[in-house]
Amino acid sequence: MRYIFLFFILFSSTYSKSFSFDYVDKMPLSREKDYYIWRFLSQSTTTKSQAIKIVKGAKRLNSKLKKAYFKKIGKYPKLSKPKPKKATKAQKEAWKRKVAKSKKIKTSLNPIEALLKEEADMQTFIFNSASKKERKKFNHILTPKQYQKLTRSKAFNKSIKIIKKEKLNYIAKSFLFAPALKNALNFSTLFELGLNAIKHNKSDIAILYFGEARKKAYRANLKDQATFWLYLLTREKLYLKSLINSEDINIYTLLARDKAHLHYPQDTINPKLIKKRVKGFDITNPIDWAKLKEKIFDESVNQKRLALKYASIETVGHYAYIQSHRSNYKRDYFPMPYRNILKKLPKKRQALIYAIARQESRFIPASISTSFALGMMQIMPFLVKDIAKKKGEKIDLDEMFNPYKALEYANIHLDYLTSWLYNPLLVAYAYNGGIGFTRNILTKNRLFQNKNYEPFMSMESISVEETREYGKNVLTNYVIYLNKLGVNIRISKLLKEMKIAKNVDNFR
Secondary structure, eight states: OOOHHHHHHHHHOOOOOOOOOOHHTOSSSHHHHHHHHHHTTTTOOOOOHHHHHHHHOOSSSHHHHHHHHHHHHHHHHOOOOOOOOOOOOHHHHHHHHHHHHHHHHHHHHHHHHHHHSSSSHHHHHHHHHHHHHHHHGGOOOHHHHHHOOOOOOOHHHHHHHHHHTOOOHHHHGGGGSOOOOOOOOOOHHHEEEHHHHTTOHHHHHHHHHHHHHHHOOOOOOHHHHHHHHHHHHHOHHHHHHHHHHOOOOSSHHHHHHHHOOOOOOOOOOOOOOOOOOOOOOOOTTTHHHHHHHHHHHHSSSSSHHHHHHHSSSHHHHHHHHHHHTTTTTTSSBBBOOOOOTTSSSSSHHHHHHHHHHHHHHOOOTTOOOOOOOBBTTBOHHHHHHHHHHTTOBBOOOGGGGGGHHHHHHHHHHHHHHHTTBSHHHHHHHHHHHHHHHHHHHHHOOSSSOTTTTTTTTHHHHHHHHHHHHHHHHHHHHHHHHHTTTTTTOHOOOOOOTTTTEEEEEEBB
């Protein structure tokens, strides 16, 4: 028994700080406080009464908080929600009429015929509120006129998601019709229908959908995304010119510059700061960061003065964050901190770390995500423990707020990822979604093969939106940083490599 105890002491990968109830309770309402509530709930010394009280101070209950509370109390916590606004008498009556009509149509002898006689909003209400079994009765091919009528209903965006998820393939054939000129489809729906049309060799319909998506794009990068696909399908120079003139830096605008043999944007900003640090501000303290965030998003605070206050080498991430917010994210900051450590690494690894850090935390050392990914490199607690165990060292999770420790652990993790994945796009997918997820998209989903419109079709087909966009952003960052480090690399070259499996991964 004595030897088992010694083994545990020597090889335990984590040790835990102890947090008092008062210390955590006094923290401002924030994601950062939620993390410390989780830490407090996880302590063996925390009593049931303390757990019940402390969880009331949470901003958001994620799965980790719920599990820690359940382990302590035996049931899941609930946050008090504001009472919904009461419906008026007229609204209640209207709802009753809708439900009654819905029931009548769903139980009729010919549900699809009865449904199609209704107005578009009623059709989508009935379809969306039906059960999975009931919706199968509506699985029929629509006429172009019937389809266009439905596209005028905002709720049809939800209907399309349901149709795809439940594989109602007969209705789905209608997606190859053109939408109404004045349709209510949103950008996301229009873009997905454009991709769907390409997969069915209907490039003329795809052009219609991408054109509509371009009109409804609510961010520059989304407009560039639709424009890029219009260029791929038409090869019209006006679309290429639009991408080159875009103010946003993304994979689509960089690819356009490659096509036109132009330099990449030269106005990316790597702040050169003189002051070493900000007095009274601890970059490793998540609560200091939480308080600063409140000021950044407070319209009464002079943002120019705030930026000047945090213009220091140690707080370059905070400074860039404030300045980006000040410019409404129109100025592109690409800080390159911690050169004393990173310059010892190969330039490709430096660029990869910078690319990930910029996307994950904007170089904020005490950053915490909603799922409690920690620090500048946003490493999940389970991964911190795994790396610490393999290193044979004891570590508290809060040590991830030390940027040098975060860089060390991220570099170790990247060693593992890059032993399987050789292209920065795939490494980005794995860093965000996990190595198993990335293996599956390559082997089971059979993405990134040498087919038409590759690798772009596969990049747009990643099922998890967060990972899909994360990969694009990290790849863009990687190319910008690698060029800043003196390596002349073009994004088109990296994407061209994706067509040949042996060049990019060790799974196929």
